[in-house]
Amino acid sequence: MAIQPSAALKRIGTSATIAMTQKARDMKARGEDVIALSAGQPDFDTPLHIREAAFEAMQRGETRYPPVAGIPELREAIAAKFARENGLDYRPEETIVCTGGKQVIANALLATLNPGDEVVIPVPGWVSYAQLTEFCGAKPVLVPTGPDTGYKLTAEALDAAITPKTRWLIFNNPCNPTGVVYSRAELADLCGVLLRHPQVMILTDDMYEHLRYDQVEFVTFVAVEPSLRDRTLTMNGVSKSYAMTGWRIGYGGGPRPLIDAMVKLQTQMTSGACSVAQWAAVAALEGPQDYVRASRAAFQKRRDLVVDRLRAMEGLECQMPQGAFYVYPSCGPLIGRKAPSGKVIETDEDFALELLSAAKVAVVHGAAFGVGPNFRVSYAASLDEITEACERMGRFIAALS
Structure with a gap:
């Protein structure tokens, strides 16, 4: 057959x-x-204290099915991390834990996109953004950037790419593959465009947040423009910052209706992320940052x-x-x-x-x-x-x- x-x-x-x-x-x-x-x-x-936390979790018997949206301890640690490092006010119930950052993105797109919808994606950009958009039956609208703009999306280019069909902007900062980091002023310009288009949600991929050089500042969308909070999904994870790629823990913070929709989808897909890995992630976020x-x-x-x-x-x-x-x-x-x-x-x-x-x-x-x-x-x-x-x-x- x-x-x-x-x-x-x-x-x-x-x-x-x-x-x-x-x-x-x-x-x-x-x-x-x-x-x-x-x-x-x-x-x-992976740092020793994180590995030890995973071992201790296994010894305590933390090896059963976890809650689909994440163990309470990790969701609280995520909310505290957002407040401490990013100035974002997310309640634990406005967070989700997934099997890697890629699942955070997939959940959000699968839960919200319909055929004919459009997703604006600055390129060069991570290879999975456009592919996941197409998997959902939506259209990726690729906005090329180049050396003339330092491989950065400009407000003019963003405004030109948005149509009445635009559902999401997927935005990665610091960026894979170029390594560019957007300044607060550059993000403010983009926020100005987004405020004129209330139908557009923002998925900001902050996975490389801690990997910045030459004293460059990191800032995320909602910290620049708090009024965008109710239509922004702030995505992050422990893989790059804590050398935990194989632990497969990504997380997001966003408006409760979006998080609930993503959790609903996850109940039918993977259920909760690995319980032991979640306890390791708690140690990563709450432990020493050396x-x-x-x-x-x-x-x-x-x-x-x-x-x-x-x-x-x-x-x-x-x-x-x-x-x-x-x-x-x-x-x-x-x-x-x-x-x-x-x-x-x-x-x-x-x-x-x-x-x-x-x-x-x-x-x-x-x-x-x-x-x-x-x-x-x-x-x-x-x-x-x-x-x-x-x-x-x-x-x-x-x-x-």
């Missing part, structure tokens, strides 16, 4: 970041010496190294990111050149695939994020790995004819 995929499944593809990371894994499994700079995953261990500061300093050193190395390579143009742990260099001048394999590089995807094949360095092509010819390099790897990867990349580029 042939399995017939649903119409919804046909509208989406496999995540490009996951696909490239899996290619690197498969090559490593065959014994190839691959350096993967494709995944957005800190290479540090790791956050130490990892930020380490990532800044890595950022400086990789940007210096990339800028020294002929044919690459690289902006200095202020946040996250990615750089997004342009490889435009290399398009049209021939790789050592004999293949002509016609796209940024060709560049990434040839780089993996010839130099054994995995990166993600820019077209996956909506803007090219670029590619994303994750510097969530050791200094030694980054140094060796840049050496290989430099040799590969020098060998192009």
Whole structure:
């Protein structure tokens, strides 16, 4: 019997970041010496006090089904975190805990979108935003940004993209893949546009909040314009800030009707997130924050190294990111050149695939994020790995004819 995929499944593809990371894994499994700079995953261990909290939770027997919306202790910790760090007033019942930040986004879109609705997404942007929108039968409206605006969405571009069909703006700050961080004034300009369009809800993805460099300030939408609170979902998680990618805990805060709708959906999808991981997340949010500061300093050193190395390579143009742990260099001048394999590089995807094949360095092509010819390099790897990867990349580029 042939399995017939649903119409919804046909509208989406496999995540490009996951696909490239899996290619690197498969090559490593065959014994190839691959350096993967494709995944957005800190290479540090989860801090000890968080791991100990998980062990203690297991010892206490916290291994049964948790409440669908999250254990009360974690929802209270999330509300306290929002108040303490962001100046946001969310009650515990206005929060939700999900199996990773991606589920927060999926829940919100699945609970609110209908065919024909539109979702405004600045690009380059994370690969799943548009795919999840299409899965819901809605239309992603991609708003390109580029070097001329520092890869930032402007108020004029946002206003031009909004129509009567616009249901959501999905906004990521600090941004994956560019690492740009929006200032308070820039967000205020965007808020001014949104105030003129009351039908538009805002999903602000703050997952990289703590990963900022050079003393750059972080501020989120509702902190800039509190009147947007009743139509904003503020999403975050513990994966990037606390090296907890595998624990799969994301969370959100928003108006009670939206949170209740997301919880209703989650009752039929996954139910509650892993109980032990939730207790670990409580320790992350309420415990010592030394790791956050130490990892930020380490990532800044890595950022400086990789940007210096990339800028020294002929044919690459690289902006200095202020946040996250990615750089997004342009490889435009290399398009049209021939790789050592004999293949002509016609796209940024060709560049990434040839780089993996010839130099054994995995990166993600820019077209996956909506803007090219670029590619994303994750510097969530050791200094030694980054140094060796840049050496290989430099040799590969020098060998192009």
